[in-house]
Amino acid sequence: MATRQGTGSRRMRPNDPDRRTRIARAAIEVVAERGIEGLTHRSVAAAAGVPLGSTTYYFQTLDDLLEVALRQAAADNVRRLREWEESLPQDAEFAVALAELVMGYVRDQQPSTVVEYDLYVAALHRPRLRTVSMAWDQALTELFGSRTDPITGRLLAGLFCGLVMQVVIADPSPPYSEVETLFRRAIDGPAEHAGRMHRP
Template sequence: MAKSAPGAPRRRGPNDPERRARIAKAAIEVVAQRGIDGVTHRSVAAAAGVPLGSTTYHFATLDDLLEVALHEAAEKNVHALKEWESALPPDADFAAALADLVMGYIHEQYRDTVVEYDLYVAALHRPALRKASAAWDDALIAFFGSRTDPLTGRLLAGLFCGLLMQAALADPRPTRDEIETLFRRAIHGPETPRSRD
């Protein structure tokens, strides 16, 4: 059996257990660079550094590629949300905390937010993606509901997603105070006018 030349890249066998995960991450990277329309088996294979046949072996259709990318993005988001929620003190000002969370998504994590919403919106035309997109919605409702109540949790999840999309597109973007005011209204309702003596 011939040995590889010194310094030559190690060939990965067909049973490479990490290859599927690398392809999934590469699909997200392609969405980030080129948008949904830029996702092809060839572009993802190039981004993953694998033969074209590997992408078609693991993911027969483009919807399969997009589905795994959306699952990967949703799992990453849910994990980050769990960490955020567990680090939040029980007596935290929840409206203020949610405003900070939105600001993080539209500033420091803007690129990831755009990718995730590209994939999320793709589910409108690709039924195969809807299960993965629903997982993110369900996680938001559960987390926000655990700090309020189930109905308010659903309201906050819808507001959160809508604000992220609007803020990502708006120029200028809404301020943190504006976002906090909306969350505060959703959580506490309108302020009761003071009675006049």
């Protein structure tokens, strides 16, 4: 009886409190290396350096693994974006900063960018993932809107996601000057439109 209680106690209080997070990050690594189709409990366990039973203990299905990977990837990305925004001077040209950010995603963070889009697209066929992907969209809208206004923030969020994907997969990719021009038009457009509306 004492042995069974001890085993149960270990299950309730695992020695490795960070194991769940390690498994989540390992799932991101597997998707980065093999794509969504390469995600299995066994491949994630190997990447995390944990027994296979640990992955099924925390995440019973592959969709559970995908969900936690998407949540972790989105949280990491939002954290990096907030740090980026906080580091920008208040008088920085936002269109220039956004263009540099897009190019940096491809130049410095292409592997993580690709996996984040893989996970994001997975929500198209897995409704349970859509809440997480929508939360990422909302974070972008709020962050960009804090430098402009809510409507422009939403426009910039959609433009940002589309441009990152284009720069990653297009051959040749759009030049920096074009990316900056698009952001500048998105930011300055409402003012120009209002000016036209008031012309005689």
